[in-house]
Amino acid sequence: MSSRQIPASVDSTTFDVIVVGGGAAGLRAAIAAVDADPKIRVGVVSKVYPMRSHTVSAEGGTAAVLRDYDNFDLHAFDTIKGSDYLADQDAVEFFAKQCPEEVIRLEHWGCPWSRDPDGKIAQRAFGGMSVKRTVFAADKVGFHILHTLFQTTMKYERIERLDEWFVTSLILEDGAVAGVVALDLRGGELARIGAKAVVLATGGCGRVYEFTTNGFIKTGDGMALAYRAGVPLKDMEFVQFHPTALPGTGILITEAARGEGGYLINKDGERFLKRYVPAKMELGPRDILSRSIMAEIREGRSFKGPYGDYVGLDLRHLGEETIDRKLPMVRELVETYVGIDPVHELIPVRPGQHYMMGGIHTNVRGETSLPGLYAVGEVACVSMNGANRLGSNSLSECLVFGAATGQAAAVYAKKKGWPSGSAGREALKAEEFRIFDGLLAREGGSETVAGLRVEMQLLMERTVGIYRDEAGLNEACARLAKLRDRFSNVAVGDRDRVFNTALTAVLELDFMLDVAAAIAHSALPRQESRGAHSRLDFPDRDDERFLRHTLVSRTKDAPRIEYAPVTITRWQPAARVY
C-alpha cells in the first residue's frame, strides 16, 4: 500500500470501491470490502492522514454483550429506550448481535483492550446501559481502535490510501454514483477518482456549533456531499450534547469517569441528579444529564467561571490508583488544560455538542437512495441511535456497520460495470470552474471565512442547542439563509494552490452551512420533545404525530421535509423513565 501512486490525471476506472474518510467506520469498511472480494481494490480518500481522524479522540469504550449476565435483548432494549423509541428496532437487534464478533475481531487484530485478572476482556459501566457492557482500553479507546485498524490496513496491498485529498463532490452517471472529485491538497489540483461504489465515512459535523467536543476536521463534509447529490438526511434535529466537556476548550471528559464511579455535584456539594434521574444518577443517559446540568445552572446552583457556569465532576473518592489505571487521559487532560489535579480537585464541566444522531439516510447495509452510494458511522443514520445515542454505542456502530457496509459495497461493485469516465470528466470541469475560477480567483470578497463561521456557530448554539423553541428555530432558518447569501461574498485569503487551508476552510464552511440548515429545518416542524430534541414550547413526546423519522432533502429554496415510519419489532413505545 502506498499513498501516492495515483497521479492527478487518475484514470476514472481506478477503484472498485472508494471510502471517503479514514476513521473507525471507514477503515473497517475498507478492510471488510477487500476481505469480501479477493479481486477488488479499495481507495481510502481522506483529508487528513487517517490516524488523525476524530475517532482518535473517543475515550470511554465500545459496547458489546460478552458475559453470561448480559444478553442481546437487554442491549437492544437499553439502546431503544435510550433512543426515546425513535431507533429502528430491526437495526438495533442486528447491531446488538454483531457487536461481540467485532470486539473480538479487534482483539485478534491486536487492540490492547483492558483485561480482567483472568485474562478476559474487561467491561465497565456506562450511561443508560443496565449492566457492565462497555469494553475499554483505559480511556483511550478511540485512539487504540483507530491505530489498530490503521495498522491492520497495512497488511492489505489492495487498500490504497490517498492521504490529504479533500473530496469536493460526488460524480453521478446514469443515476448511480461513479466516483468523486477531490482536491489533492499537496499537489493543489483537482482530480476525478472513478469508482463503482463510494462509501462516505467522514464523521459528524460538530464544528457547526460553537462549543463542541469535536476536532476541527468535523465539518459535515460527507453529509453535505450526499445531500447535494439528492440523498436525504435523516433525523438531523437530534444532536447530542455530552454532559461533561471542559469549559472554554470543549475538550471531552469521558463518561467513563462516571462509569468508574465519579459524581456530578453543584456548588452546594450536592449530587443534584437525585432530583432528575434518581434511579440512575450519574449513569443516566446523556440527553437527560445535559438538561439536568442546565436546570441546575438556571436555578443558580452552579459554579461561575471565566467561561460561564459549570458544575463539578468529582473523582476524588476514586483515589489516585484507580484514576491512573482506568482514567489516565482524564488526569492528563485536566492537568494540562485546566491546571488542576482531579485526584484532589473538582473538574469543571458543562454540556457541549458531541455527536450527531442524524445523518445520511441508510439501511443496515449502509445503502442510500443513490445506487452505489453508501454511508457509515456518525455521518450516517441507520437509525440505531434514534433521538439519543447511548455512550459506547458509537464505536461499536462504526465497527458493526463498517463491516456490513464494506461487504455490501464490495458485492455491489462486483456486479457493477466500470463508469465510462465522461461524467467524471464533466464533473471535474464543473468543480474546477466552481473552485478555481469561482472561489480561488474571486476578486474582492468582503466576508471572511472565520467571521461567517463564528456567526453560524453562535447562532446554532443559541437557537438549535440543548433547548429549542419555535421563535428561535425560525430565527435560525432565516439567518442561516442570510449567511448562505453572504457566503457568496466570502474571500479566500490565500491564492496559492498548494496545501491551501484557507481554501479548504471555505469549502468546509460551504458544507457546514448546508448541514446547519438541514438541522434547523428538521428541528422546526418537530413539535414535540424526544431524546435530545427538547422543545420548550412542546415539552412532551407526541408519538401520535412524531413517532417517525424526519427526512430532509435539498431543494433550490428551503429544505424539503418528509417523514418515514419507525420500525418497531418487539418493544412498544413506553414512557422513558430512569
Next chain:
Amino acid sequence: MAEKDVVFRVKRYRPGHDAAPHYQEYRIPYTDDMVVLDGLNYIKDQIDPTLTFRWSCRMGICGSCGASVNGKLRLTCGIFIKEVRGRAVTVDPMPNFPILKDLVVEFDDFLRKLQDVKPYIVRGEEKPLAEGEYLQTPEDVEAYRQQSMCINCMLCYSACPVFAASDHFVGPAASALAYRYIRDSRDEGADERLGILSTKTGIWECTFVGECSVVCPKDVDPAGAIQNLKVLASIRQMRELLVPKWARR
C-alpha cells in the same frame, strides 16, 4: 482574564514561490489559558489567512500539530504561550522532513517504514472468532502498553540525529511500534520483524542519543524500545549461529 501581547515569529516557506524560508512576525493578544496552537489560529483567522499548519483534536491525541517552539519540539496544542520563555514565540516546522508549506511537512516516508516493520498481529494460525479472545492478563498488556501509545506525531524523527544524517534509518516510532507487536503475547512475528530491523538501515544505526524519548509527548520511550530490540536481535543472531535449525522454536 487579563490580555497581554506577544510576538509570534513563524517560519514561512512556499516551495516554488519563496527563495528560502524566512520568519514573519505577528503581534497578537493572548490570555494565560491560550496554547501556541490558539495563537496560530488567531493569526490565521484574524491577521493572515495564508499562514498554513495542520491541527485537529486540540487535545494531544491526533498528533497533527507538532512543531519546533522556541527550539523545543512540541505539540503546539500542548504548550501554553505563557510557558514560552523569551520575548517572542518562535515557531518552526518540524526539522528533518520536507516542507510542503510553512509549518506543514511531509512524512509519507515514515508510513512506508511503519508498513515495512509489519505493525499488525502476525500469526501462523488464526483462532476462529467463535472461540473468543486470546487471553491476556493485565501484566501481558503491560508488556506492550507503553509502546502502543505512539500517536505518530513524528517529533521523535525530528529530534533524531541519526535520522537527520541518514533518512534511510528506520527511526524511533517505527521501531517502537515493531517492539510493541513483538512484546504482544498474541503475536508470532518477532523473528520476521527482528530480521527486518537488523539490516544496515535498522536499529543498529541508533547511537542511543535518546532525544526521541525526551521529546515524546506520550512517554513511549522509543530509545528504550530500540535498546531492547538490539538485545532481542542479538539473541536471535546467537541462536542462529549456535542452535541447529531443528532445535529452534
